Amino acid sequence: MALKAVHVSDVPHIDQVPDNVLLAICPNRVSKGVELGGNAFRASKFLVIGHRGNGMNTLQSSDRRMRAIKENSILSFNAASKFPIDFVEFDVQVTKDNCPVIFHDDFILSINNGTVFEKRITELSLSEFLYYGPQNDSQEGNCLLRKTHDGKIVNWNVETDDKLCTLEEAFQKVESSLGFNIELKFDDHIVYDHSYLTGVLQAILQVVFENAKERPIIFSTFLPDAALLVRKLQATYPVFFLTNGGSELYHDVRRNSLEEALKLCLEGGLQGIVSEVRGIFRNPGTVKKIRESELSLLTYGKLNNVAEAVYMQHLMGIEGVIVDLVQEMTESLADLITPTKAIGTGEEGKEEEGSEGNEGKVKVEGDIKPQFSERELSFLLKLIPELIEL
Template identity: 50%
Template sequence: MGMNAVGAPPGARVGAARERENTLLSFGRAAAHSAVAFVEFDVQVTKDGCPIIFHDDFILTQRTGAVYERRVTDLLLEDFLSYGTQKKPRKVSKPLFRRTTGDGRVLNWSTEEDDPLCTLQEVFELVSPRLGFNIELKFDDHIIYHRKDLEYALQAILQCARNRPVFFSSFHPDAARMMRELQSLYPVLFLTEGGTSKHHDSRRNSLGSAIQVCLEYDLHGIVSEVRGVLKNPAAVVSAQDSNLALLTYGQLNNVWEAVYVQYLMGINGVIVDRVEEISNAVEGFSKTELNRSVVVVDGAKHQAFSQQQLGFLLRLIPELIEQPH
């Protein structure tokens, strides 16, 4: 099977989810699904040089009715770990809050089951070695970073990874470039919104630009917002012709039909929220005879579909793109 379901949240959601993202609990549950080959998480480095797992640039808490906000990379490790559920039950902690992506409201970050914040080293030591890691290098657009920030993360990985499959990804072209220059052991992929929104850095504004970034910096592939791929299927062929891996993320990846379309298109992997639902769907794809073949044109391999499959793709893709996200 050419597609793996990757357990990961593509965006910020506030509410009573089953468990919080980027936790050992969520990774452990992802490992229970055979179709999940990798888990994705976000790595940042604390002020005292410890790589930790956290998605947002800022961490929020509340005291005496007032909201306090700190940049994660300005915290010492001890400060960071003092937020949320604690490993020692009686230890006093700061309650975790989160800002919604839509209207900017600050709400209590509540889940049915919670788990303490963790470091990169703990994730390597405690998560099933069966799972590979897609490590997103989390860089804030408004901060200047240095090579040493990447070196801290890389050092922890080299010490703990053993035989675990690992690859890096980043929305920041220069972070991806630096990580590629620092090491050649693990693949580095470029994250892009695929033209679904505009960015001041033109390298981040289209799949075509993403392909050029990969070729210029000798990167191994692209992780694109799924709508960017569905709107530009020709870019899939261009990526394949350039020997680049192509994965997607986004809310549409929680719709099994969208995942099925990408399976037919030859996408290498999808990053999803609904791990159990999509994992079951992906397992079903592998059991179905799709009658899909591969043709070679000018030395390059391309997917070939039956008329029935092409009709399915042409009908479904516009409907998927128009869905609210």
């Protein structure tokens, strides 16, 4: 296996309900591709999840791939579905007239007569929200802008644009075999009361249960109270807690470490954790604790666009990664990760003649993984600390 040198600057940055009211109307359905037993969630394979579809938009990036297709759009989800991924991750918020829509940022920006207008997604009606960006007819919608991390306001220009969409549209128009990792999106700077959270989550769950059918679903959220509440409201789909893994600090201590995330999941009956990958590499011993607690562990972050860093996670027992460069990462991982195969059989799955002790049975060897040479492993151990800037 040949390793490719990666410079840090070339790696795209990832940004990052009354109790039981819905249980009576929610069928007991289990997503394909996962195993559920009690409170446990287990993927049957190493999961690759497309971030906001085919990848997030970084509008100031010199990498064209980060500006190729509008993120969190039907077009982006279906583009990702053409590659061997398992889920697409996207952000869901609820408009003031109670419609779940797909959009990452807390605020939406546009310009009129030289003046920039900023409005919170949750304060817009559905019709107001959908009027931003491209429209279905020749009518021109509100120009869509975006505020960058450094506070600059730029035009949201991508090579292939698409209109904004609702959660219901995603269920109706996206390849049905593709799983949805639905991030329940809330503003980090707002303290939400129980009744508001309940209403928002009920609106989202209603759309999910009316439209999901056999589609695999995972819920995730950075808001601890929302994670606990959506777990109480339904027992059909797994709920994961999102955490920065200690790379950022918040007033709510439950968000400040992998240890606190583990504690929250165990106390609230959640099925797993989605951690910023740097938190994992800085605290690898936590992976064993999480796995021993029968919780699943996924990661997100810019390192998940580096195949060697992802493969290291596979070896550590992490169950899946959220990536931006969907095509490149699926191609790279296909070379790095060898699928489970049968042993003691011929090409057609029949027992090989002279195979002693098989007695007509096909043995399956699980977790067959290619091994790094000592030289390659040494290189990786030096590469990863540099990438995460320890």
